[in-house]
Amino acid sequence: MYIGPQGIVHGTYITLLNAGRMYLGLPEDQDLRARTFLTSGLGGMSGAQAKAVEIAGGIGIIAEVDKSRIETRHDQGWLSKYSSDLSEIFEWVEEYKEKGEPVSIGYYGNVVDLWKYVSDNDIPIDLSSDQTSCHDVYNGGYTPQGLTFEQGRELLKNDRREFKSLADNSLKLQFEFIRKMTKRGTFFWDYGNSFMKAVFDAGVAAIARNGKNPDDGFIFPSYVEDIMGPICFDYGYGPFRWVCLSGKHDDLIETDKVALSCIDPKRRGQDRDNFVWIRDAEKNALVVGSQARILYADAAGRVKIALEFNKKVRDGKIGPVMMGRDHHDTGGTDSPFRETANIRDGSNVTSDMAHQIWAGNAARGMTLCVLSNGGGVGTGKAINGGFGLVLDGSERVDSIIRLGLDWDVMGGVARRAWARNEHSIEAVVDWNRMMGNRGHITLPFVSGEGLVEDIVRKKLR
Numbered sequence: 001m002y003i004g005p006q007g008i009v010h011g012t013y014i015t016l017l018n019a020g021r022m023y024l025g026l027p028e029d030q031d032l033r034a035r036t037f038l039t040s041g042l043g044g045m046s047g048a049q050a051k052a053v054e055i056a057g058g059i060g061i062i063a064e065v066d067k068s069r070i071e072t073r074h075d076q077g078w079l080s081k082y083s084s085d086l087s088e089i090f091e092w093v094e095e096y097k098e099k100g101e102p103v104s105i106g107y108y109g110n111v112v113d114l115w116k117y118v119s120d121n122d123i124p125i126d127l128s129s130d131q132t133s134c135h136d137v138y139n140g141g142y143t144p145q146g147l148t149f150e151q152g153r154e155l156l157k158n159d160r161r162e163f164k165s166l167a168d169n170s171l172k173l174q175f176e177f178i179r180k181m182t183k184r185g186t187f188f189w190d191y192g193n194s195f196m197k198a199v200f201d202a203g204v205a206a207i208a209r210n211g212k213n214p215d216d217g218f219i220f221p222s223y224v225e226d227i228m229g230p231i232c233f234d235y236g237y238g239p240f241r242w243v244c245l246s247g248k249h250d251d252l253i254e255t256d257k258v259a260l261s262c263i264d265p266k267r268r269g270q271d272r273d274n275f276v277w278i279r280d281a282e283k284n285a286l287v288v289g290s291q292a293r294i295l296y297a298d299a300a301g302r303v304k305i306a307l308e309f310n311k312k313v314r315d316g317k318i319g320p321v322m323m324g325r326d327h328h329d330t331g332g333t334d335s336p337f338r339e340t341a342n343i344r345d346g347s348n349v350t351s352d353m354a355h356q357i358w359a360g361n362a363a364r365g366m367t368l369c370v371l372s373n374g375g376g377v378g379t380g381k382a383i384n385g386g387f388g389l390v391l392d393g394s395e396r397v398d399s400i401i402r403l404g405l406d407w408d409v410m411g412g413v414a415r416r417a418w419a420r421n422e423h424s425i426e427a428v429v430d431w432n433r434m435m436g437n438r439g440h441i442t443l444p445f446v447s448g449e450g451l452v453e454d455i456v457r458k459k460l461r
């Protein structure tokens with residue numbers, strides 16, 4: 001089921017579009033045309049930003065200190081241009097803004113210098129983030145300002161203390177520039193790389209919401225808690241994916257066509273994004289190895305698409321298809337610092353959701369069920385329940401699709417609805433209506449925040 005970097009490109013594309021809607025007020029049917037996104041990192045996962053911002057229609061400016069990383073992304077066609085001259089880069093930005101065309105531009109240099117340049121020259125930036133490896137700053141995940149990538153490696157080998165001190169200063173500076181720019185209207189969010197924690201560890205208490213410690217979170221939003229959680233997972237949109245087991249590219253093209261025919265782009269902004277994603281998937285050439293596709297579909301979408309695929313297999317139009325999803329989803333994962341970060345009723349520190357979904361998937365006949373500790377945020381911090389289902393064209397598999405996919409997705413939506421997440425309540429109401437007497441998810445009785453206090457006060461009076 002490994003699908004290479006396609007998943008991260010799709011996830012980043014969706015995050016960028018939804019950030020545009022949330023923070024810039026973009027209408028549901030618009031993309032990031034003529035909007036700027038400033039960030040850093042063209043590495044393993046971060047390299048997806050370049051491709052994703054172009055697919056989302058925007059202008060990306062991405063700092064990277066390691067020339068070899070820039071060249072890899074450029075040669076691969078994910079990064080359109082690069083330069084180490086900031087004035088040249090911002091001339092390109094203006095040119096593409098005027099043309100209204102998307103472009104990804106690499107800045108070969110330190111992200112702190114990029115922030116300094118936009119701040120000193122008062123260049124407006126719409127959206128911004130950071131994807132240096134801040135989860136591992138002091139082992140070289142973050143190159144301090146003033147050092148080239150090679151000098152950073154050298155210093156790390158010879159004087160770790162000095163490296164730490166320079167990294168701390170660099171993070172402090174970066175924070176100051178980001179703060180200046182956010183006051184002028186730039187939106188910044190943490191991209192799951194522990195940037196805000198790293199800034200705090202560097203000695204900047206002002207990044208903590210309470211100004212003292214991280215107990216109440218940080219001052220900037222975080223991509224899952226504030227963007228993906230409410231806009232995707234709460235509705236059930238998650239990383240549904242499939243692999244054509246024949247290994248034939250023609251089969252993948254056929255499945256793309258089927259998936260496209262199942263999406264109504266006018267239903268919600270999320271459906272519009274998915275429609276565009278699948279429509280342009282072949283053009284964007286994201287396949288690496290397996291003939292695979294990812295699509296952030298909701299429960300109804302996943303069931304519809306899977307049934308259509310199974311029918312195509314039954315009719316002999318395509319070979320068997322393996323479908324599943326990754327962990328970055330609505331229901332299969334309990335991960336309080338990421339996937340379940342926006343479940344705020346306290347239940348996100350338990351792992352029963354992932355267990356129930358895993359066991360329920362097994363009982364419903366999925367081909368492959370996996371329960372694992374760790375993944376993404378680390379061992380002890382996440383439980384992941386994954387599954388795979390081979391679509392062999394049989395009627396038996398039709399019934400597994402109907403039972404299993406709803407369980408897998410709506411189990412997560414139910415948990416979110418019970419935590420009183422508004423969009424999940426909306427999704428459950430729709431699902432109950434659609435299912436009639438074939439299924440029912442209970443809903444919470446939402447009371448006013450002061451209800452318990454009022455009752456106690458009256459009793460004690």
Ligand SMILES: NC(=O)c1ccc[n+]([C@@H]2O[C@H](COP(=O)([O-])OP(=O)(O)OC[C@H]3O[C@@H](n4cnc5c(N)ncnc54)[C@H](O)[C@@H]3O)[C@@H](O)[C@H]2O)c1
Pocket residue numbers: 008011012040041042043044045046047063064065066069109110111112131132133134135136141142143144145149191192193194
């Ligand atoms: N993209 C996602 O959806 C996602 C999800 C979860 C976590 N993350 C986190 O994002 C971070 C990046 O992941 P990755 O796989 O791309 O790591 P990576 O180490 O492969 O890439 C990070 C890049 O940042 C560059 N860099 C470091 N310091 C720099 C600086 N000061 N200025 C400019 N460039 C600098 C490095 O040279 C490197 O190429 C990690 O912390 C990861 O855990 C990403």
